[in-house]
Amino acid sequence: MDILPQTPVAKVVVDLPASMLLFDHWNIDYCFAGHLTLADAVESMGLEMREVLSELRRLDKQSATPNWGQRSIKDLVAQLMEVHHVFNVDSLAGLRPAVTGVLLTFGPHYDFLPYLSEATEGLFANMERHMEMENEVIFPRFLALEENPVDSTDGFLEIMLEMEGDHAEIGDSFRFIREITANYQLPEESGNIFRALYSGLMELEKDMKVHIHLENNVLLPKVRQLLSR
Numbered sequence: 001m002d003i004l005p006q007t008p009v010a011k012v013v014v015d016l017p018a019s020m021l022l023f024d025h026w027n028i029d030y031c032f033a034g035h036l037t038l039a040d041a042v043e044s045m046g047l048e049m050r051e052v053l054s055e056l057r058r059l060d061k062q063s064a065t066p067n068w069g070q071r072s073i074k075d076l077v078a079q080l081m082e083v084h085h086v087f088n089v090d091s092l093a094g095l096r097p098a099v100t101g102v103l104l105t106f107g108p109h110y111d112f113l114p115y116l117s118e119a120t121e122g123l124f125a126n127m128e129r130h131m132e133m134e135n136e137v138i139f140p141r142f143l144a145l146e147e148n149p150v151d152s153t154d155g156f157l158e159i160m161l162e163m164e165g166d167h168a169e170i171g172d173s174f175r176f177i178r179e180i181t182a183n184y185q186l187p188e189e190s191g192n193i194f195r196a197l198y199s200g201l202m203e204l205e206k207d208m209k210v211h212i213h214l215e216n217n218v219l220l221p222k223v224r225q226l227l228s229r
């Protein structure tokens with residue numbers, strides 16, 4: 001692929017998925033700020049454009065990771081449901097008791113814990129509701145559209161706006177949790193349960209960025225393309 005300073009960050013990640021790791025390393029948000037050009041993103045992080053371009057181009061030459069942009073909606077939906085949605089369900093099953101455990105053990109010592117508990121509970125409930133809607137309503141409609149693009153397209157724009165709105169809210173919740181926890185810095189008096197909670201939340205956040213990137217930057221543009229035919 002041609003990687004240029006004016007290429008949007010999300011486009012680089014769509015065409016070269018392995019670059020996610022580099023963007024994470026550079027602290028460049030390909031998920032929620034993927035519309036920025038490489039030049040703008042690099043400048044905002046005080047990085048050297050020349051070095052960033054040469055690392056990305058080297059990776060492009062070596063990379064053999066799947067390019068989701070070239071796959072069908074059916075393959076993409078299978079990846080989202082079987083990998084990311086399943087991962088989320090498993091994570092939440094472990095994180096809920098961890099939040100309760102931390103709150104019970106350390107609640108009296110740290111003022112921020114009730115806020116963390118409230119924020120995580122809100123986030124988890126939101127994620128569950130959102131995934132259920134995708135599994136039960138949204139994805140089946142996208143699959144039907146791919147099968148038969150001339151079928152009714154009623155309500156698609158609303159569905160997609162709602163999906164993007166939910167994603168933005170989920171992103172805001174993770175940012176808020178980072179604020180409350182000072183970027184998941186363990187307090188002096190903590191223990192294994194605290195460590196498990198923070199590392200579980202970080203894993204969930206990391207997976208969520210890939211998950212939402214695939215939905216916002218790969219899946220929805222494919223649906224829009226079908227609708228515009």
Ligand SMILES: [Fe+2]
Nearest residue numbers: 080131134215
């Ligand atoms: Fe999803």
Ligand SMILES: [Fe+2]
Nearest residue numbers: 130134167215
């Ligand atoms: Fe989603």
